[in-house]
Amino acid sequence: MGCGEKKTPEVTIVTKTELKAALEDEDIQLLDVRRPEEYDQGHIDGAVNVNVLDTISFRKGLTSFDRQKPIYIYCQAGKRSKKASEKLKEMGFLTIYDYSDGYGSWEN
Numbered sequence: 001m002g003c004g005e006k007k008t009p010e011v012t013i014v015t016k017t018e019l020k021a022a023l024e025d026e027d028i029q030l031l032d033v034r035r036p037e038e039y040d041q042g043h044i045d046g047a048v049n050v051n052v053l054d055t056i057s058f059r060k061g062l063t064s065f066d067r068q069k070p071i072y073i074y075c076q077a078g079k080r081s082k083k084a085s086e087k088l089k090e091m092g093f094l095t096i097y098d099y100s101d102g103y104g105s106w107e108n
Contacts, residue, residue, distance in 0.1 A: 009089040011096045016106060019044075019072060019099045029071040033058075033084040034103070038076060044106060047074075052084040059091070067092045074099040074106070 014022070022028050023046065032043050033052035043049065050061030052075070065071060071093055075081040078100035085096050099106075
């Protein structure tokens with residue numbers, strides 16, 4: 001990249017296998033964007049819960065995340081994680097991985 005060029009944020013869809021490999025290989029930023037009640041009923045180990053449907057809490061909850069490091073996100077079935085990925089791009093996150101199959105398929 002040349003001087004002053006901005007990197008365009010990218011969203012990459014990942015599979016269950018790819019997410020499991022990332023969780024085993026590296027210390028990743030993992031974000032569960034479901035409602036707190038859903039998170040409490042079960043979640044992927046290491047995930048931080050920030051509800052994408054609560055705009056103020058969502059922005060506030062992401063202040064501790066590193067925008068330069070890749071972030072992995074998931075919801076229940078893919079709809080909310082897609083919405084979250086758009087918000088993350090707006091907030092300056094550069095590398096976003098969306099486990100779009102969601103927690104519903106993680107358990108199976």
